[in-house]
Amino acid sequence: MKSTYKALEVSAPGNLRLVERSVPEPGAGQVRIRVEACGICHTDAATVTGIYPGLKLPRVPGHEVVGRIEALGNGVSKWKIGQRVGVGLIGGEDGVCEPCRRGDIVNCQNPVVLGVTVDGGYAEVMIAEARGIASIPDELSSAEAAPLLCAGITTYNALRNAGLRGGDLVAVQGIGGLGHLGVQFARHMGFHTVAIGRGREKEKLANDLGAHVYIDAAVDDAWCDGATGVWSCGPRQADRGGCAGGPDPIKCVPARLWRALDLREPDRHAD
Numbered sequence: 527m528k529s530t531y532k533a534l535e536v537s538a539p540g541n542l543r544l545v546e547r548s549v550p551e552p553g554a555g556q557v558r559i560r561v562e563a564c565g566i567c568h569t570d571a572a573t574v575t576g577i578y579p580g581l582k583l584p585r586v587p588g589h590e591v592v593g594r595i596e597a598l599g600n601g602v603s604k605w606k607i608g609q610r611v612g613v614g615l616i617g618g619e620d621g622v623c624e625p626c627r628r629g630d631i632v633n634c635q636n637p638v639v640l641g642v643t644v645d646g647g648y649a650e651v652m653i654a655e656a657r658g659i660a661s662i663p664d665e666l667s668s669a670e671a672a673p674l675l676c677a678g679i680t681t682y683n684a685l686r687n688a689g690l691r692g693g694d695l696v697a698v699q700g701i702g703g704l705g706h707l708g709v710q711f712a713r714h715m716g717f718h719t720v721a722i723g724r725g726r727e728k729e730k731l732a733n734d735l736g737a738h739v740y741i742d743a744a745v746d747d748a749w750c751d752g753a754t755g756v757w758s759c760g761p762r763q764a765d766r767g768g769c770a771g772g773p774d775p776i777k778c779v780p781a782r783l784w785r786a787l788d789l790r791e792p793d794r795h796a797d
């Protein structure tokens with residue numbers, strides 16, 4: 527095996543360059559991954575421009591990483607060489623801070639952060655904490671799986687922790703890197719799924735991904751009642767002349783959404 531690997535490293539703010547480095551050995555509790563795919567997330571720009579809090583350069587960005595384990599550090603027993611795994615932005619909790627001790631490890635106060643506190647996946651090889659990796663099922667290619675490690679987790683966890691039930695209304699604002707996954711999760715989780723984009727060019731994609739309704743926010747304000755031209759709390763409120771002073775984020779219903787889906791005005795809006 528080659529003793530060096532290629533990586534894209536941020537050497538100074540705004541300077542992303544290709545470098546050749548010595549292949550590192552994993553420390554205790556770590557694994558070395560041969561990277562097969564790494565997604566590109568907008569957060570990577572905060573590493574490249576040098577503005578991410580706590581960032582020290584040089585640093586390799588990339589936190590949507592899928593690859594195969596090729597070396598195990600001391601004390602790693604759960605994982606095997608050759609196993610395909612993924613790593614996301616939070617690559618390991620410290621296990622001792624107050625949120626960690628409450629089981630809230632996603633809010634760890636001293637986490638391992640890929641592309642910020644440690645090098646990430648814009649490279650042929652990376653070192654990962656064994657406690658921070660996830661196995662990748664064979665049905666998914668590495669390129670398909672990689673974006674799930676950040677954009678996918680973000681949208682999936684938002685939906686499954688939102689207290690929704692099957693049949694509820696979900697609107698996904700923006701059909702981009704996160705939104706195109708959110709639409710698919712929402713549809714497959716059984717929600718009435720509305721995609722909101724700007725322009726018509728995302729309409730076919732949104733429909734192909736499973737959206738029941740597409741709203742083009744460039745021509746159609748999803749929050750504004752087009753018939754009366756006023757902010758609306760649903761048909762009943764619109765009959766009274768709508769809301770003065772703009773929408774109430776808690777009480778207002780995007781009137782067009784309800785009409786598009788032919789849903790009843792919910793009781794909590796009948797004030």
Ligand SMILES: [Zn+2]
Pocket residue numbers: 567568569570589615676677
């Ligand atoms: Zn990300």
Ligand SMILES: [Zn+2]
Pocket residue numbers: 619620621622623624625626627631633634635636637
């Ligand atoms: Zn912690």
